Amino acid sequence: MKNITRPKRFYYLATFFGIFVIFLYGPMFTIVTLSFQGPQGGLTFPMNGISTFWFERLWEGVGVIDIWRGFRRSIYLGLVVMMLTVIFSLLAGLAFRKRFFGESFLFFVVVSSLIMPSIVVSLGIGLEFQMIDDFLISLSEKFDIAMLSDFETSTGLYTSALGAHLTWTLPFGLLIMFAIFNRFNPSHEEAAKDLGANNLQTIWHVVIPIIAPSLVGIALFGFTLSYDELARTQQAAGSQNTLPLDLQGLTTTVTTPEIYALGTVTLAFSFAIIFSTLFVVNFLQRKRSSHGSDAGKGMI
Protein backbone atom coordinates (compact mmCIF):
# COMPACT_ATOMS: atom_id res chain seq x y z
CA MET A 1 0.00 0.00 0.00
CA LYS A 2 1.31 3.40 -0.87
CA ASN A 3 2.05 5.94 1.76
CA ILE A 4 -0.70 8.54 1.93
CA THR A 5 0.10 11.83 3.55
CA ARG A 6 -2.83 12.61 5.76
CA PRO A 7 -4.08 16.14 6.31
CA LYS A 8 -3.83 17.51 9.84
CA ARG A 9 -7.60 17.14 10.11
CA PHE A 10 -7.20 13.36 10.09
CA TYR A 11 -5.12 13.38 13.26
CA TYR A 12 -7.53 15.64 15.13
CA LEU A 13 -10.47 13.46 14.16
CA ALA A 14 -8.60 10.24 14.91
CA THR A 15 -7.77 11.60 18.37
CA PHE A 16 -11.40 12.52 18.89
CA PHE A 17 -12.44 9.03 17.83
CA GLY A 18 -9.89 7.51 20.21
CA ILE A 19 -11.21 9.56 23.10
CA PHE A 20 -14.75 8.51 22.21
CA VAL A 21 -13.77 4.83 22.29
CA ILE A 22 -12.09 5.28 25.68
CA PHE A 23 -15.27 7.03 26.83
CA LEU A 24 -17.31 4.04 25.60
CA TYR A 25 -15.21 1.27 27.07
CA GLY A 26 -13.38 2.92 29.98
CA PRO A 27 -16.25 2.67 32.49
CA MET A 28 -16.86 -0.98 31.60
CA PHE A 29 -13.19 -1.61 32.20
CA THR A 30 -13.44 0.00 35.64
CA ILE A 31 -16.25 -2.22 36.87
CA VAL A 32 -14.55 -5.34 35.53
CA THR A 33 -11.40 -4.32 37.44
CA LEU A 34 -13.32 -3.47 40.60
CA SER A 35 -15.16 -6.78 40.57
CA PHE A 36 -11.82 -8.44 41.42
CA GLN A 37 -11.64 -6.26 44.56
CA GLY A 38 -10.26 -7.98 47.69
CA PRO A 39 -12.71 -9.12 50.42
CA GLN A 40 -12.14 -5.89 52.40
CA GLY A 41 -12.46 -3.67 49.33
CA GLY A 42 -15.23 -1.21 48.69
CA LEU A 43 -17.19 0.18 45.78
CA THR A 44 -14.42 2.47 44.56
CA PHE A 45 -10.68 2.47 44.12
CA PRO A 46 -8.16 1.82 45.59
CA MET A 47 -8.10 -1.91 45.00
CA ASN A 48 -7.78 -3.67 48.32
CA GLY A 49 -5.97 -6.71 47.05
CA ILE A 50 -7.07 -8.89 44.19
CA SER A 51 -9.44 -11.80 44.63
CA THR A 52 -12.39 -13.63 43.19
CA PHE A 53 -14.16 -13.27 46.54
CA TRP A 54 -17.10 -11.29 45.12
CA PHE A 55 -17.64 -13.77 42.34
CA GLU A 56 -17.83 -16.54 44.95
CA ARG A 57 -20.33 -14.50 46.94
CA LEU A 58 -22.29 -13.96 43.76
CA TRP A 59 -22.24 -17.67 43.03
CA GLU A 60 -23.92 -18.30 46.37
CA GLY A 61 -26.64 -15.80 45.47
CA VAL A 62 -27.11 -12.09 46.15
CA GLY A 63 -29.02 -11.63 49.39
CA VAL A 64 -32.66 -12.60 49.10
CA ILE A 65 -32.83 -12.40 45.33
CA ASP A 66 -32.10 -15.53 43.36
CA ILE A 67 -30.11 -13.78 40.68
CA TRP A 68 -29.49 -16.97 38.70
CA ARG A 69 -33.20 -17.47 38.26
CA GLY A 70 -33.43 -14.02 36.68
CA PHE A 71 -30.45 -14.90 34.52
CA ARG A 72 -32.08 -18.12 33.30
CA ARG A 73 -35.40 -16.38 32.68
CA SER A 74 -33.75 -13.68 30.62
CA ILE A 75 -31.85 -16.21 28.53
CA TYR A 76 -34.91 -18.38 27.82
CA LEU A 77 -37.07 -15.37 27.04
CA GLY A 78 -34.28 -13.92 24.88
CA LEU A 79 -34.09 -17.15 22.87
CA VAL A 80 -37.85 -17.19 22.26
CA VAL A 81 -37.86 -13.51 21.29
CA MET A 82 -34.89 -14.15 19.01
CA MET A 83 -36.60 -16.98 17.13
CA LEU A 84 -39.88 -15.13 16.72
CA THR A 85 -38.07 -11.94 15.65
CA VAL A 86 -36.12 -13.73 12.92
CA ILE A 87 -39.12 -15.66 11.59
CA PHE A 88 -41.65 -12.81 11.71
CA SER A 89 -39.20 -10.25 10.28
CA LEU A 90 -38.22 -12.54 7.44
CA LEU A 91 -41.85 -13.27 6.53
CA ALA A 92 -42.83 -9.61 6.75
CA GLY A 93 -39.73 -8.57 4.81
CA LEU A 94 -40.74 -10.93 1.99
CA ALA A 95 -44.28 -9.55 2.00
CA PHE A 96 -43.08 -5.94 1.87
CA ARG A 97 -41.25 -6.63 -1.40
CA LYS A 98 -44.62 -6.65 -3.10
CA ARG A 99 -47.33 -4.09 -2.68
CA PHE A 100 -50.19 -4.99 -0.40
CA PHE A 101 -53.10 -3.16 1.10
CA GLY A 102 -52.12 -1.06 4.11
CA GLU A 103 -48.39 -1.51 3.76
CA SER A 104 -47.51 2.09 4.44
CA PHE A 105 -49.80 2.17 7.47
CA LEU A 106 -48.21 -1.01 8.82
CA PHE A 107 -44.76 0.45 8.25
CA PHE A 108 -45.82 3.58 10.09
CA VAL A 109 -47.07 1.48 13.04
CA VAL A 110 -43.84 -0.53 13.23
CA VAL A 111 -41.66 2.57 13.16
CA SER A 112 -43.88 4.26 15.76
CA SER A 113 -43.36 1.28 18.03
CA LEU A 114 -39.61 1.77 17.74
CA ILE A 115 -39.71 5.40 18.72
CA MET A 116 -42.63 5.27 21.14
CA PRO A 117 -41.44 6.11 24.65
CA SER A 118 -41.05 2.71 26.27
CA ILE A 119 -42.93 3.74 29.37
CA VAL A 120 -46.08 4.34 27.30
CA VAL A 121 -45.89 0.87 25.76
CA SER A 122 -45.21 -0.64 29.15
CA LEU A 123 -48.18 1.16 30.72
CA GLY A 124 -50.50 0.15 27.87
CA ILE A 125 -49.59 -3.51 28.01
CA GLY A 126 -49.86 -3.49 31.80
CA LEU A 127 -53.36 -2.01 31.53
CA GLU A 128 -54.40 -4.45 28.82
CA PHE A 129 -53.42 -7.49 30.84
CA GLN A 130 -55.02 -6.13 33.97
CA MET A 131 -58.28 -5.84 32.06
CA ILE A 132 -57.90 -9.34 30.65
CA ASP A 133 -57.44 -10.57 34.22
CA ASP A 134 -60.53 -8.71 35.43
CA PHE A 135 -62.52 -10.12 32.56
CA LEU A 136 -61.41 -13.70 33.13
CA ILE A 137 -62.02 -13.48 36.86
CA SER A 138 -65.53 -12.12 36.37
CA LEU A 139 -66.11 -14.85 33.82
CA SER A 140 -65.03 -17.59 36.21
CA GLU A 141 -67.19 -16.16 38.97
CA LYS A 142 -70.22 -16.01 36.73
CA PHE A 143 -69.97 -19.40 35.09
CA ASP A 144 -67.88 -21.29 37.60
CA ILE A 145 -65.42 -22.50 34.99
CA ALA A 146 -63.19 -25.19 36.47
CA MET A 147 -60.25 -24.27 34.26
CA LEU A 148 -60.23 -20.74 35.66
CA SER A 149 -60.88 -21.65 39.30
CA ASP A 150 -57.33 -20.95 40.47
CA PHE A 151 -56.60 -18.34 37.87
CA GLU A 152 -54.51 -15.46 39.16
CA THR A 153 -53.06 -13.43 36.36
CA SER A 154 -52.41 -13.56 32.65
CA THR A 155 -49.35 -11.32 32.88
CA GLY A 156 -46.17 -13.30 32.63
CA LEU A 157 -42.87 -13.77 30.88
CA TYR A 158 -44.27 -15.58 27.88
CA THR A 159 -47.41 -13.50 27.50
CA SER A 160 -47.09 -9.79 28.30
CA ALA A 161 -43.30 -9.56 28.61
CA LEU A 162 -42.78 -11.49 25.38
CA GLY A 163 -45.18 -9.16 23.57
CA ALA A 164 -43.50 -6.08 25.02
CA HIS A 165 -40.11 -7.32 23.85
CA LEU A 166 -41.39 -8.06 20.36
CA THR A 167 -42.67 -4.48 19.98
CA TRP A 168 -39.04 -3.46 20.52
CA THR A 169 -37.13 -6.15 18.54
CA LEU A 170 -39.44 -6.56 15.52
CA PRO A 171 -38.96 -2.97 14.26
CA PHE A 172 -35.20 -3.52 14.22
CA GLY A 173 -35.70 -6.83 12.46
CA LEU A 174 -37.99 -5.32 9.84
CA LEU A 175 -35.73 -2.32 9.19
CA ILE A 176 -32.79 -4.68 8.65
CA MET A 177 -34.93 -6.73 6.23
CA PHE A 178 -35.75 -3.54 4.30
CA ALA A 179 -32.08 -2.67 4.13
CA ILE A 180 -31.32 -6.17 2.81
CA PHE A 181 -34.03 -6.29 0.17
CA ASN A 182 -33.32 -2.75 -1.05
CA ARG A 183 -29.90 -4.06 -2.06
CA PHE A 184 -31.05 -7.53 -3.13
CA ASN A 185 -30.48 -8.51 -6.73
CA PRO A 186 -33.67 -10.20 -8.00
CA SER A 187 -31.89 -11.81 -10.94
CA HIS A 188 -30.89 -14.70 -8.64
CA GLU A 189 -34.54 -15.45 -8.02
CA GLU A 190 -35.45 -15.08 -11.68
CA ALA A 191 -32.68 -17.52 -12.54
CA ALA A 192 -34.05 -20.02 -10.02
CA LYS A 193 -37.57 -19.62 -11.39
CA ASP A 194 -36.34 -20.04 -14.96
CA LEU A 195 -34.76 -23.30 -13.86
CA GLY A 196 -38.16 -24.44 -12.63
CA ALA A 197 -38.04 -23.73 -8.88
CA ASN A 198 -41.36 -22.88 -7.26
CA ASN A 199 -41.78 -19.96 -4.84
CA LEU A 200 -40.98 -21.92 -1.72
CA GLN A 201 -37.94 -23.56 -3.28
CA THR A 202 -36.68 -20.18 -4.48
CA ILE A 203 -36.96 -18.70 -1.00
CA TRP A 204 -35.46 -21.72 0.73
CA HIS A 205 -32.61 -22.51 -1.65
CA VAL A 206 -31.79 -19.09 -3.07
CA VAL A 207 -33.04 -16.15 -1.00
CA ILE A 208 -32.35 -17.46 2.50
CA PRO A 209 -28.78 -18.64 1.83
CA ILE A 210 -27.97 -15.24 0.33
CA ILE A 211 -29.38 -13.25 3.22
CA ALA A 212 -28.26 -15.70 5.93
CA PRO A 213 -25.57 -13.42 7.41
CA SER A 214 -28.13 -10.65 7.86
CA LEU A 215 -30.60 -13.07 9.44
CA VAL A 216 -27.91 -13.95 11.98
CA GLY A 217 -27.58 -10.20 12.55
CA ILE A 218 -31.33 -9.95 13.23
CA ALA A 219 -30.99 -12.86 15.65
CA LEU A 220 -28.28 -10.93 17.49
CA PHE A 221 -30.56 -7.90 17.77
CA GLY A 222 -33.47 -10.08 18.88
CA PHE A 223 -31.57 -11.84 21.62
CA THR A 224 -29.49 -8.99 23.03
CA LEU A 225 -32.25 -6.39 22.96
CA SER A 226 -34.57 -8.77 24.79
CA TYR A 227 -31.87 -9.95 27.20
CA ASP A 228 -31.10 -6.36 28.23
CA GLU A 229 -34.59 -4.88 27.89
CA LEU A 230 -35.80 -3.02 30.95
CA ALA A 231 -38.09 -0.08 30.23
CA ARG A 232 -40.84 -1.98 28.41
CA THR A 233 -40.65 -4.98 30.74
CA GLN A 234 -41.24 -2.91 33.85
CA GLN A 235 -45.03 -3.19 33.89
CA ALA A 236 -45.25 -6.25 31.71
CA ALA A 237 -43.23 -8.91 33.53
CA GLY A 238 -45.68 -9.44 36.37
CA SER A 239 -44.08 -10.98 39.45
CA GLN A 240 -41.31 -12.75 37.56
CA ASN A 241 -38.29 -10.47 37.37
CA THR A 242 -35.92 -10.70 34.46
CA LEU A 243 -32.22 -10.07 34.99
CA PRO A 244 -32.28 -6.36 34.09
CA LEU A 245 -35.16 -5.83 36.53
CA ASP A 246 -33.21 -7.59 39.28
CA LEU A 247 -30.16 -5.54 38.38
CA GLN A 248 -32.06 -2.29 38.60
CA GLY A 249 -33.35 -3.30 42.04
CA LEU A 250 -29.83 -4.20 43.16
CA THR A 251 -28.40 -0.80 42.18
CA THR A 252 -30.14 0.73 45.18
CA THR A 253 -29.71 -2.08 47.72
CA VAL A 254 -26.31 -3.68 47.14
CA THR A 255 -23.38 -1.69 48.47
CA THR A 256 -20.57 -4.18 47.87
CA PRO A 257 -18.49 -5.02 44.80
CA GLU A 258 -20.80 -7.99 44.35
CA ILE A 259 -22.84 -5.88 41.96
CA TYR A 260 -19.72 -5.28 39.86
CA ALA A 261 -19.08 -9.01 39.82
CA LEU A 262 -22.62 -9.47 38.54
CA GLY A 263 -22.05 -6.71 35.98
CA THR A 264 -18.85 -8.39 34.85
CA VAL A 265 -20.62 -11.73 34.43
CA THR A 266 -23.46 -10.23 32.36
CA LEU A 267 -21.03 -8.18 30.28
CA ALA A 268 -18.88 -11.26 29.64
CA PHE A 269 -21.99 -13.15 28.61
CA SER A 270 -23.07 -10.36 26.23
CA PHE A 271 -19.62 -10.09 24.71
CA ALA A 272 -19.43 -13.86 24.22
CA ILE A 273 -22.76 -13.73 22.36
CA ILE A 274 -21.75 -10.70 20.27
CA PHE A 275 -18.37 -12.06 19.23
CA SER A 276 -19.61 -15.54 18.42
CA THR A 277 -22.37 -13.99 16.29
CA LEU A 278 -19.93 -11.73 14.46
CA PHE A 279 -17.74 -14.77 13.91
CA VAL A 280 -20.65 -16.72 12.43
CA VAL A 281 -21.64 -13.78 10.18
CA ASN A 282 -18.08 -13.46 8.94
CA PHE A 283 -17.87 -17.21 8.36
CA LEU A 284 -21.14 -17.25 6.38
CA GLN A 285 -20.03 -14.33 4.23
CA ARG A 286 -16.68 -15.95 3.42
CA LYS A 287 -18.34 -19.23 2.65
CA ARG A 288 -20.77 -17.50 0.33
CA SER A 289 -18.17 -15.51 -1.53
CA SER A 290 -16.01 -18.62 -2.00
CA HIS A 291 -18.98 -20.49 -3.48
CA GLY A 292 -20.34 -17.47 -5.24
CA SER A 293 -19.56 -18.26 -8.80
CA ASP A 294 -18.43 -21.27 -10.76
CA ALA A 295 -18.15 -19.40 -14.01
CA GLY A 296 -15.34 -20.70 -16.16
CA LYS A 297 -14.99 -23.92 -14.19
CA GLY A 298 -16.39 -26.13 -16.94
CA MET A 299 -19.58 -28.06 -17.14
CA ILE A 300 -18.92 -30.75 -14.58
Next chain:
Amino acid sequence: MVKSKVISILQVSPLIIIFIFFFIAPLILTVTVSFWDYSDYALIPDFTFRNYHEIFEDCMIDLPDLCVTFKTYLSTLKFCIIVWILTLVIGFTIAYFLRFEVKTMTVQIVLFLLCTIPFWTSNVIRMISWIPLLGRNGLVNNFLLNIGLINQPLEWLLYSDFSVILSFVYLYTLFMIVPIFNSMLRIDESLLEAAYDSGASGFQTLVNVIIPLCKPGIAIGSIFVITIIMGDFITIGVMGGQQIASVGKIIHVEMQYLQFPAAAANAVILLVVVLLIIYVLTKIVDIRKEL
Protein backbone atom coordinates in the same frame (compact mmCIF):
# COMPACT_ATOMS: atom_id res chain seq x y z
CA MET B 1 -52.14 -12.11 -8.77
CA VAL B 2 -54.85 -12.68 -6.20
CA LYS B 3 -52.88 -15.65 -4.94
CA SER B 4 -49.74 -13.58 -4.49
CA LYS B 5 -51.72 -10.95 -2.56
CA VAL B 6 -53.02 -13.67 -0.25
CA ILE B 7 -49.49 -14.94 0.29
CA SER B 8 -48.28 -11.43 1.15
CA ILE B 9 -51.02 -10.98 3.70
CA LEU B 10 -50.29 -14.38 5.24
CA GLN B 11 -46.60 -13.58 5.43
CA VAL B 12 -47.17 -10.30 7.16
CA SER B 13 -49.98 -11.50 9.45
CA PRO B 14 -47.81 -12.54 12.45
CA LEU B 15 -46.40 -9.02 12.49
CA ILE B 16 -49.87 -7.49 12.22
CA ILE B 17 -51.24 -9.64 15.03
CA ILE B 18 -48.34 -8.82 17.36
CA PHE B 19 -48.64 -5.10 16.73
CA ILE B 20 -52.41 -5.02 17.05
CA PHE B 21 -52.36 -6.92 20.31
CA PHE B 22 -49.24 -5.50 21.95
CA PHE B 23 -49.05 -2.01 20.50
CA ILE B 24 -52.24 -0.60 19.02
CA ALA B 25 -54.69 -2.08 21.55
CA PRO B 26 -52.55 -0.98 24.52
CA LEU B 27 -52.36 2.54 23.08
CA ILE B 28 -56.12 2.71 22.57
CA LEU B 29 -56.63 1.42 26.12
CA THR B 30 -54.23 4.03 27.47
CA VAL B 31 -56.14 6.82 25.77
CA THR B 32 -59.47 5.36 26.97
CA VAL B 33 -58.36 4.89 30.55
CA SER B 34 -57.00 8.42 30.66
CA PHE B 35 -60.66 9.52 30.71
CA TRP B 36 -61.64 7.06 33.44
CA ASP B 37 -62.08 7.77 37.09
CA TYR B 38 -60.40 5.78 39.84
CA SER B 39 -60.59 5.09 43.53
CA ASP B 40 -57.93 3.70 45.87
CA TYR B 41 -58.42 0.18 44.66
CA ALA B 42 -60.30 0.19 41.37
CA LEU B 43 -60.63 1.73 37.95
CA ILE B 44 -64.06 3.24 37.28
CA PRO B 45 -65.13 3.42 33.63
CA ASP B 46 -66.31 6.96 33.03
CA PHE B 47 -65.77 9.93 30.79
CA THR B 48 -64.12 12.57 32.88
CA PHE B 49 -61.41 15.14 32.37
CA ARG B 50 -60.42 14.79 36.02
CA ASN B 51 -56.99 13.30 35.24
CA TYR B 52 -56.12 16.00 32.74
CA HIS B 53 -57.56 18.64 34.99
CA GLU B 54 -55.37 17.47 37.88
CA ILE B 55 -52.24 17.57 35.76
CA PHE B 56 -52.77 21.18 34.78
CA GLU B 57 -54.39 22.26 38.03
CA ASP B 58 -53.22 25.71 39.07
CA CYS B 59 -50.99 25.92 36.01
CA MET B 60 -52.85 28.94 34.65
CA ILE B 61 -53.65 30.61 37.95
CA ASP B 62 -50.11 30.60 39.25
CA LEU B 63 -48.53 32.07 36.13
CA PRO B 64 -45.93 33.46 35.78
CA ASP B 65 -44.77 30.94 38.42
CA LEU B 66 -44.57 27.52 36.84
CA CYS B 67 -46.62 24.63 38.16
CA VAL B 68 -45.09 21.18 38.76
CA THR B 69 -46.20 19.86 35.39
CA PHE B 70 -44.70 22.69 33.39
CA LYS B 71 -41.53 22.58 35.47
CA THR B 72 -41.16 18.86 34.87
CA TYR B 73 -41.72 19.18 31.13
CA LEU B 74 -39.27 22.08 30.99
CA SER B 75 -36.65 20.11 32.90
CA THR B 76 -37.13 17.09 30.64
CA LEU B 77 -36.96 19.34 27.57
CA LYS B 78 -33.79 20.88 28.93
CA PHE B 79 -32.14 17.44 29.12
CA CYS B 80 -33.51 16.71 25.68
CA ILE B 81 -31.99 19.78 24.05
CA ILE B 82 -28.59 19.53 25.76
CA VAL B 83 -28.25 15.82 25.00
CA TRP B 84 -29.53 16.32 21.46
CA ILE B 85 -26.86 18.92 20.72
CA LEU B 86 -24.08 16.88 22.32
CA THR B 87 -25.02 13.59 20.63
CA LEU B 88 -25.47 15.38 17.30
CA VAL B 89 -22.04 17.03 17.39
CA ILE B 90 -20.24 13.94 18.69
CA GLY B 91 -22.21 11.53 16.49
CA PHE B 92 -21.66 13.62 13.37
CA THR B 93 -17.93 13.95 14.03
CA ILE B 94 -17.51 10.21 14.61
CA ALA B 95 -19.56 9.33 11.52
CA TYR B 96 -17.58 11.85 9.46
CA PHE B 97 -14.30 10.34 10.61
CA LEU B 98 -15.47 6.79 9.81
CA ARG B 99 -16.83 7.70 6.41
CA PHE B 100 -14.39 10.20 4.98
CA GLU B 101 -11.11 9.81 6.86
CA VAL B 102 -10.84 6.03 7.18
CA LYS B 103 -9.80 4.80 3.77
CA THR B 104 -9.99 1.02 3.93
CA MET B 105 -13.29 -0.85 4.14
CA THR B 106 -12.07 -3.40 6.71
CA VAL B 107 -10.83 -0.74 9.12
CA GLN B 108 -14.11 1.10 8.63
CA ILE B 109 -16.14 -1.99 9.55
CA VAL B 110 -13.99 -2.79 12.56
CA LEU B 111 -14.15 0.78 13.92
CA PHE B 112 -17.88 0.94 13.26
CA LEU B 113 -18.41 -2.30 15.19
CA LEU B 114 -16.27 -0.91 18.00
CA CYS B 115 -18.84 1.88 18.36
CA THR B 116 -21.82 -0.48 18.01
CA ILE B 117 -20.89 -3.33 20.36
CA PRO B 118 -21.82 -1.50 23.60
CA PHE B 119 -25.35 -1.11 22.21
CA TRP B 120 -25.79 -4.87 22.58
CA THR B 121 -24.87 -4.87 26.27
CA SER B 122 -26.93 -3.94 29.31
CA ASN B 123 -27.79 -0.26 29.77
CA VAL B 124 -28.09 -0.63 33.53
CA ILE B 125 -24.63 -2.13 33.84
CA ARG B 126 -23.15 0.56 31.65
CA MET B 127 -24.85 3.22 33.73
CA ILE B 128 -23.65 1.95 37.09
CA SER B 129 -20.14 1.57 35.70
CA TRP B 130 -19.90 5.36 35.95
CA ILE B 131 -20.47 5.30 39.70
CA PRO B 132 -16.91 4.29 40.72
CA LEU B 133 -15.61 7.04 38.44
CA LEU B 134 -17.85 9.89 39.48
CA GLY B 135 -18.55 9.19 43.18
CA ARG B 136 -17.36 11.29 46.09
CA ASN B 137 -14.28 9.09 46.45
CA GLY B 138 -14.30 8.17 42.79
CA LEU B 139 -11.48 8.13 40.32
CA VAL B 140 -12.19 11.58 38.88
CA ASN B 141 -12.35 13.32 42.26
CA ASN B 142 -9.23 11.55 43.52
CA PHE B 143 -7.36 12.50 40.40
CA LEU B 144 -8.39 16.15 40.62
CA LEU B 145 -7.51 16.23 44.35
CA ASN B 146 -4.12 14.65 43.71
CA ILE B 147 -3.08 17.11 41.05
CA GLY B 148 -4.28 19.88 43.34
CA LEU B 149 -6.93 21.30 41.06
CA ILE B 150 -9.58 21.12 43.77
CA ASN B 151 -9.44 21.12 47.56
CA GLN B 152 -12.49 19.05 48.28
CA PRO B 153 -14.37 16.44 46.25
CA LEU B 154 -16.81 17.81 43.68
CA GLU B 155 -20.34 16.90 44.71
CA TRP B 156 -21.99 17.58 41.38
CA LEU B 157 -20.30 14.75 39.51
CA LEU B 158 -22.69 12.01 40.55
CA TYR B 159 -26.46 11.97 41.16
CA SER B 160 -26.80 15.29 39.40
CA ASP B 161 -27.87 16.81 36.10
CA PHE B 162 -24.28 16.32 35.00
CA SER B 163 -24.24 12.56 35.54
CA VAL B 164 -27.64 12.20 33.87
CA ILE B 165 -26.51 14.10 30.77
CA LEU B 166 -23.23 12.21 30.70
CA SER B 167 -25.05 8.85 30.81
CA PHE B 168 -27.50 9.88 28.09
CA VAL B 169 -24.64 10.89 25.82
CA TYR B 170 -22.79 7.71 26.74
CA LEU B 171 -25.78 5.46 26.03
CA TYR B 172 -27.39 7.10 23.00
CA THR B 173 -24.73 8.76 20.82
CA LEU B 174 -24.80 5.55 18.80
CA PHE B 175 -28.36 6.35 17.73
CA MET B 176 -26.93 9.43 16.00
CA ILE B 177 -23.81 7.78 14.58
CA VAL B 178 -25.59 4.98 12.72
CA PRO B 179 -28.18 6.98 10.72
CA ILE B 180 -25.76 9.82 9.95
CA PHE B 181 -23.11 7.33 8.86
CA ASN B 182 -25.73 5.63 6.69
CA SER B 183 -26.55 8.95 5.01
CA MET B 184 -22.87 9.71 4.50
CA LEU B 185 -22.31 6.35 2.81
CA ARG B 186 -24.63 7.51 0.05
CA ILE B 187 -22.69 10.67 -0.66
CA ASP B 188 -20.88 10.33 -3.95
CA GLU B 189 -17.23 11.28 -3.42
CA SER B 190 -17.15 12.98 -6.81
CA LEU B 191 -19.42 15.66 -5.31
CA LEU B 192 -16.72 16.47 -2.79
CA GLU B 193 -14.11 16.60 -5.53
CA ALA B 194 -16.37 18.87 -7.55
CA ALA B 195 -16.71 21.17 -4.54
CA TYR B 196 -12.96 21.15 -4.08
CA ASP B 197 -12.34 21.85 -7.77
CA SER B 198 -14.79 24.73 -7.63
CA GLY B 199 -12.65 26.26 -4.93
CA ALA B 200 -14.64 25.43 -1.81
CA SER B 201 -12.68 25.21 1.42
CA GLY B 202 -13.04 22.11 3.59
CA PHE B 203 -15.41 23.98 5.88
CA GLN B 204 -17.53 25.24 2.97
CA THR B 205 -17.79 21.70 1.60
CA LEU B 206 -18.89 20.49 5.01
CA VAL B 207 -21.57 23.14 5.42
CA ASN B 208 -22.83 23.35 1.83
CA VAL B 209 -22.47 19.77 0.61
CA ILE B 210 -22.08 17.19 3.37
CA ILE B 211 -24.45 18.52 6.02
CA PRO B 212 -27.40 19.07 3.62
CA LEU B 213 -26.95 15.53 2.27
CA CYS B 214 -26.86 14.15 5.83
CA LYS B 215 -30.13 15.82 6.75
CA PRO B 216 -32.16 12.59 6.65
CA GLY B 217 -29.70 10.78 8.90
CA ILE B 218 -29.61 13.72 11.27
CA ALA B 219 -33.43 13.75 11.41
CA ILE B 220 -33.67 10.01 12.11
CA GLY B 221 -30.99 10.16 14.78
CA SER B 222 -32.70 13.15 16.35
CA ILE B 223 -36.05 11.34 16.48
CA PHE B 224 -34.40 8.45 18.32
CA VAL B 225 -32.57 10.59 20.84
CA ILE B 226 -35.46 12.96 21.52
CA THR B 227 -38.10 10.25 21.98
CA ILE B 228 -35.87 8.15 24.23
CA ILE B 229 -35.06 11.07 26.49
CA MET B 230 -38.59 12.48 26.62
CA GLY B 231 -39.88 9.17 28.03
CA ASP B 232 -36.88 8.18 30.12
CA PHE B 233 -37.21 7.34 33.79
CA ILE B 234 -34.49 4.72 34.27
CA THR B 235 -31.38 6.76 33.50
CA ILE B 236 -32.74 9.85 35.22
CA GLY B 237 -33.70 7.63 38.18
CA VAL B 238 -30.44 5.73 38.59
CA MET B 239 -28.00 8.49 37.63
CA GLY B 240 -30.04 11.28 39.22
CA GLY B 241 -30.13 9.45 42.56
CA GLN B 242 -33.96 9.32 42.27
CA GLN B 243 -33.97 13.08 42.98
CA ILE B 244 -34.63 14.55 39.54
CA ALA B 245 -38.14 14.80 38.16
CA SER B 246 -38.98 13.77 34.61
CA VAL B 247 -42.14 13.12 32.65
CA GLY B 248 -41.38 9.39 32.47
CA LYS B 249 -40.75 9.30 36.19
CA ILE B 250 -44.14 10.86 36.99
CA ILE B 251 -45.84 8.15 34.94
CA HIS B 252 -43.72 5.45 36.56
CA VAL B 253 -44.53 6.62 40.09
CA GLU B 254 -48.24 6.86 39.32
CA MET B 255 -48.16 3.31 37.98
CA GLN B 256 -46.52 2.09 41.18
CA TYR B 257 -49.34 3.67 43.16
CA LEU B 258 -51.77 1.99 40.76
CA GLN B 259 -53.17 5.37 39.70
CA PHE B 260 -53.49 4.10 36.16
CA PRO B 261 -55.88 6.75 34.81
CA ALA B 262 -53.58 9.53 36.02
CA ALA B 263 -50.57 7.75 34.52
CA ALA B 264 -52.51 7.24 31.29
CA ALA B 265 -53.37 10.94 31.05
CA ASN B 266 -49.71 11.85 31.50
CA ALA B 267 -48.75 9.24 28.93
CA VAL B 268 -51.22 10.71 26.43
CA ILE B 269 -49.76 14.20 26.89
CA LEU B 270 -46.23 12.86 26.53
CA LEU B 271 -47.33 11.05 23.41
CA VAL B 272 -48.82 14.17 21.87
CA VAL B 273 -45.61 16.12 22.53
CA VAL B 274 -43.46 13.35 21.06
CA LEU B 275 -45.73 12.88 18.03
CA LEU B 276 -45.58 16.60 17.32
CA ILE B 277 -41.78 16.45 17.29
CA ILE B 278 -41.80 13.40 15.03
CA TYR B 279 -44.39 14.91 12.71
CA VAL B 280 -42.18 17.91 12.14
CA LEU B 281 -39.12 15.73 11.57
CA THR B 282 -40.85 13.32 9.16
CA LYS B 283 -42.01 16.30 7.11
CA ILE B 284 -38.30 16.79 6.44
CA VAL B 285 -37.50 13.19 5.45
CA ASP B 286 -39.08 10.03 4.06
CA ILE B 287 -37.64 7.43 6.41
CA ARG B 288 -38.32 4.36 4.29
CA LYS B 289 -36.30 5.69 1.38
CA GLU B 290 -33.30 6.05 3.62
CA LEU B 291 -32.68 2.38 4.39
